[in-house]
Amino acid sequence: MSDTVGIVIVSHSRDIAKGTADMVRQMVGSEVKVAFCGGDPDGGLGTNVPGIIDAINDAWSTKGVAILVDLGGAETNSEMAVEMLEPERRKMVVVCNAPIVEGAVMAATEAAGGSSLEQVRAVAEELTAG
């Protein structure tokens, strides 16, 4: 199966989210689906649940989606977004406890090799464990 785990980047800042996505694409090209969401619903700094839901659906893959977040509110809003997905998609999405830029690049590189969602998450989270 050629499908790879999708990557979603959630930051309080659209610039950080987009910049991180650009770095990921430079690393892994178009093999891995990457989507991002940054900023609040009015375009200021913050997070945005409907935007995160859209990003998850854009990056959707049968292998699931790994989300990388920056600060607490991005994590809380990402977890909320996951719970608002269709029930069969919820268990196929994880929020990684990892630094956003390094985590996204490592996760996407692992995903590009065809790894499972759990493997992708573990590689991203190794950055925090060390």
Next chain:
Amino acid sequence: MTLQPDTFKSLVKVAAEQVIASAPELTALDQAIGDGDHGTNMKRGFEAVLSKLDTIGAQPLDEAFKTIGKTLVMTVGGASGPLYGSFFLAAGEALAGKKLPEDLADVFGSGVNAVSARGRSHAGEKTMLDVLVPVLETLKADAGREDLIERVRTAASEAVARTAPMQATKGRASFLGARSVGHVDPGAKSSCLLLHAVCSTLEARQ
């Protein structure tokens, strides 16, 4: 005290207007120890709630709570969105088959548990839970008393004041460590404002 549909609608309206009017104060508190967006975020969320007031007023109470919760989740744009949203979603879920005011402490408690689970937090960490938990205790201890509303109001005010000397261990304020001491927590303050608005509306209708 029986909760009529028109009373509930005015509760929501007064509480939302109170939060919107207090946005500058909430933002000022959040600028001291957080990221300075609590007022703006809460204002955006409760403006969205106000825009759905007719729908909310026409729904059964449990559905109305869920509409409020979902609206806050989708519009607030900060951690307080999922936190307050989870409160209303869980309280709405708990309302099915329950009666108000008899089961108020149960329903409120379900909301408080959801906030605690969503934030992976508990009372004592300088958050909205430092108001919600003492108010829940008052609702349990003083259920059925004639002066329950006044007791809830006092419990909320005293609980907000107690957040000032606390050191934050959750949320953005925890990054400040000891420097978070001396400031009232913005989430505790917004919870207090909402509860006070509810108390005032219920008193006016008695």
